Amino acid sequence: MANIQLKGVTKEYGVNKALRGLDLEIADGEFFVLLGQTGAGKTTTLRIIAGLEKPTDGQVLIDGEDVADWNAAERDVALVLQQYSLYPRLTVRGNLEFPLKSRIRKLDSAQIAERVDKAAATLQITPLLDRKVERLSGGEMQRVSIGRAIVREPRVFLMDEPLSALDAKLREALRVELKKLHNDLGATFLFVTHDQVEAMSMGDKIGVLNRGKLVQVGTPSQVYSAPLNTFVARAVGTPPMNLLKGTLSGGQAVIDANGFELPVNGQGGQDGQRMTFGIRPEDIRLESGAPVEARIFDIEDHGVVKILNIEVGEHRIHATVPARMPVALDETIRFGWKGDKVLMFDPETGHNLSI
Amino acid sequence: MAAVRTPREIFLNRVAIAAVMVVLLIMLVPIYWIGSTAFKPRNLATTIPPTVFFQPEVSPFVKLMTKRSQLRKPVEQEVYDAAPWWEKMVLDGGEKVVRTGKGKIRPSGYGQRFTNSLIVSIISTFLAVSMGTLTAYGFSRFKVKGEDDWLFFILSTRMLPPVVVAIPMYLMYRVVGLNDSHLGLIILYTAFNLSFSVWIMKGFIDEIPREYEEAALVDGYTRIQAFFKIVLPEAMTGIAATAVFCFITAWNEYAFALIMTNRRAQTAPPYIPSQVGSGLPDWTVIAAGTFLFLLPVAIFTFLLRNHLLRGMSFGAIRK
Numbered sequence: 001m002a003n004i005q006l007k008g009v010t011k012e013y014g015v016n017k018a019l020r021g022l023d024l025e026i027a028d029g030e031f032f033v034l035l036g037q038t039g040a041g042k043t044t045t046l047r048i049i050a051g052l053e054k055p056t057d058g059q060v061l062i063d064g065e066d067v068a069d070w071n072a073a074e075r076d077v078a079l080v081l082q083q084y085s086l087y088p089r090l091t092v093r094g095n096l097e098f099p100l101k102s103r104i105r106k107l108d109s110a111q112i113a114e115r116v117d118k119a120a121a122t123l124q125i126t127p128l129l130d131r132k133v134e135r136l137s138g139g140e141m142q143r144v145s146i147g148r149a150i151v152r153e154p155r156v157f158l159m160d161e162p163l164s165a166l167d168a169k170l171r172e173a174l175r176v177e178l179k180k181l182h183n184d185l186g187a188t189f190l191f192v193t194h195d196q197v198e199a200m201s202m203g204d205k206i207g208v209l210n211r212g213k214l215v216q217v218g219t220p221s222q223v224y225s226a227p228l229n230t231f232v233a234r235a236v237g238t239p240p241m242n243l244l245k246g247t248l249s250g251g252q253a254v255i256d257a258n259g260f261e262l263p264v265n266g267q268g269g270q271d272g273q274r275m276t277f278g279i280r281p282e283d284i285r286l287e288s289g290a291p292v293e294a295r296i297f298d299i300e301d302h303g304v305v306k307i308l309n310i311e312v313g314e315h316r317i318h319a320t321v322p323a324r325m326p327v328a329l330d331e332t333i334r335f336g337w338k339g340d341k342v343l344m345f346d347p348e349t350g351h352n353l354s355i
Numbered sequence: 356m357a358a359v360r361t362p363r364e365i366f367l368n369r370v371a372i373a374a375v376m377v378v379l380l381i382m383l384v385p386i387y388w389i390g391s392t393a394f395k396p397r398n399l400a401t402t403i404p405p406t407v408f409f410q411p412e413v414s415p416f417v418k419l420m421t422k423r424s425q426l427r428k429p430v431e432q433e434v435y436d437a438a439p440w441w442e443k444m445v446l447d448g449g450e451k452v453v454r455t456g457k458g459k460i461r462p463s464g465y466g467q468r469f470t471n472s473l474i475v476s477i478i479s480t481f482l483a484v485s486m487g488t489l490t491a492y493g494f495s496r497f498k499v500k501g502e503d504d505w506l507f508f509i510l511s512t513r514m515l516p517p518v519v520v521a522i523p524m525y526l527m528y529r530v531v532g533l534n535d536s537h538l539g540l541i542i543l544y545t546a547f548n549l550s551f552s553v554w555i556m557k558g559f560i561d562e563i564p565r566e567y568e569e570a571a572l573v574d575g576y577t578r579i580q581a582f583f584k585i586v587l588p589e590a591m592t593g594i595a596a597t598a599v600f601c602f603i604t605a606w607n608e609y610a611f612a613l614i615m616t617n618r619r620a621q622t623a624p625p626y627i628p629s630q631v632g633s634g635l636p637d638w639t640v641i642a643a644g645t646f647l648f649l650l651p652v653a654i655f656t657f658l659l660r661n662h663l664l665r666g667m668s669f670g671a672i673r674k
């Protein structure tokens with residue numbers, strides 16, 4: 001078990017900066033999810049923690065100790081990658097034994113067999129043990145990769161989008177299993193993903209990474225309900241938060257272009273100030289007596305809910321409504337929003353003015 | 356399995372097979388000629404038209420391995436009866452086997468030349484492939500300053516025709532005492548094959564995902580351990596292909612061997628033709644020597660055939 005700290009970590013590849021002064025703190029036993037788009041620097045962060053890459057600047061501390069001079073083997077972290085992490089010539093058992101056979105571990109064959117069997121049972125891959133890994137399915141391979149990490153009983157698990165190559169069903173199943181594994185092992189997990197659903201559903205804490213910088217850290221609900229800026233607001237939640245430019249005027253949001261007005265009950269901002277108003281799709285209400293008229297442009301039926309794309313003038317707004325609500329394409333409806341849920345952002349910097 | 360094929364495709368396929376068979380036959384004729392001559396009695400070796408059906412015998416091989424001299428007069432019956440079966444063959448041909456004062460048979464130079472060829476080729480191939488693999492690994496996995504220039508330089512050592520450097524090399528070797536030595540030839544052949552080995556192996560190692568080694572590093576292995584446990588098995592195909600090419604080059608090398616060696620370390624290629632010149636050539640003996648000389652490469656290639664097929668179809672050669 002261990003905590004991890006990154007202090008001002010910068011990584012440059014030539015002129016290209018993958019990380020710019022990244023500060024990160026992961027507590028012992030925490031399931032920390034790093035969320036970021038492609039190229040944000042997620043893999044680079046993991047590789048630096050694992051010791052496969054040296055930071056250009058900054059420090060990595062494991063349990064408070066600077067590990068700059070420790071090689072990958074000494075850091076005692078396990079790494080699960082999206083693909084390619086299994087040795088193609090070995091059987092499943094061979095792959096699981098491989099890290100245990102390293103001389104630094106000094107395990108005898110009985111201990112190795114015991115750990116392998118235990119891990120295989122945990123991940124339900126016991127019937128696969130004598131198969132060659134080449135012919136395993138994607139889900140099976142990923143289980144084995146995770147198995148190869150857990151047999152080691154490492155201080156830290158680093159996972160680089162381990163589920164992204166799998167189909168939706170398997171992804172969901174393994175998501176649950178990984179959470180359970182984390183509960184059982186109590187180890188520190190750093191899980192990297194570009195999938196915000198994965199981040200929201202798995203993380204004790206989420207860190208949102210944008211171009212090599214950490215934008216916000218918090219519990220999923222903090223990040224969801226109080227995003228620090230418009231970047232985080234758009235990064236978390238499906239469909240993403242609606243952002244509308246306008247002016248705050250007498251407790252009303254006056255939206256640009258066609259000037260529809262809706263109430264704002266939140267704090268922050270002065271009368272007459274230019275704003276970007278943010279409202280989550282589920283906080284939009286469709287009612288016959290509501291203040292604004294709109295046209296239904298698109299309907300996505302998700303079973304539990306319907307996601308509507310409604311058109312007001314030149315604005316398109318996402319709204320989530322109960323599935324049983326009768327709606328039709330091109331229908332004219334009326335909508336309003338929950339004024340206390342509206343967030344106000346600075347239109348220039350994107351900073352959240354409500355907190 | 357193959358997809359369903361139309362009659363036209365099947366027909367074209369048969370034509371292709373027939374064409375390959377014809378080409379194969381044409382290619383095999385010289386090999387058959389050498390092989391059959393090596394088992395012919397001397398008087399049938401040069402007949403016109405060539406003799407196709409004959410009673411094969413091993414006398415050419417006996418003659419190949421021993422030192423002989425012409426019989427002035429027919430041998431006495433007792434001596435003939437006392438001689439072992441193989442010596443009778445030599446006597447039948449009007450020659451006798453030369454013996455030392457103590458009655459030991461004097462071997463011809465072939466056996467030793469053949470052994471020299473084996474020693475020099477195997478050791479230089481091993482050195483070229485192992486050094487080449489390590490160098491290629493370094494170039495493939497680490498940032499090397501001026502990598503492209505280095506690689507070009509390594510390749511450029513191969514651009515000069517070897518004969519051009521043979522004379523200066525000979526003079527230098529004479530000074531340091533490496534001429535007519537196994538070590539001298541091994542160094543030459545290793546150096547000559549190294550550039551090729553580095554280039555081919557770099558192509559193969561580039562294709563092995565780094566993730567395998569990185570996983571091993573994280574799993575608690577050193578880089579050297581990861582190299583031997585992960586990279587080497589994955590690179591086996593490339594190593595086999597490179598080894599075959601290096602071995603063939605070293606085994607067939609003629610010019611350097613001719614200039615640098617004369618007795619002690621001489622290899623088979625300069626020796627075999629030297630036998631043509633001494634008196635009336637016995638073509639069966641020369642054919643026997645050539646036939647034996649063909650075998651090691653054939654065996655080596657045969658043993659590595661599975662790796663080779665895969666090695667030719669992907670990896671560096673493809674590029």
Ligand SMILES: Nc1ncnc2c1ncn2[C@@H]1O[C@H](COP(=O)(O)OP(=O)(O)OP(=O)(O)O)[C@@H](O)[C@H]1O
Pocket residue numbers: 013016017018036037038039040041042043044045194
């Ligand atoms: N070895 C390298 N050489 C040069 N640039 C690199 C290297 N590795 C990463 N980069 C660059 O650093 C940036 C961050 O890359 P990184 O792989 O960490 O992104 P990521 O968040 O993992 O993205 P993805 O979701 O696509 O995996 C990218 O712009 C990438 O091009």
Ligand SMILES: [Mg+2]
Pocket residue numbers: 042043044160
């Ligand atoms: Mg990545």
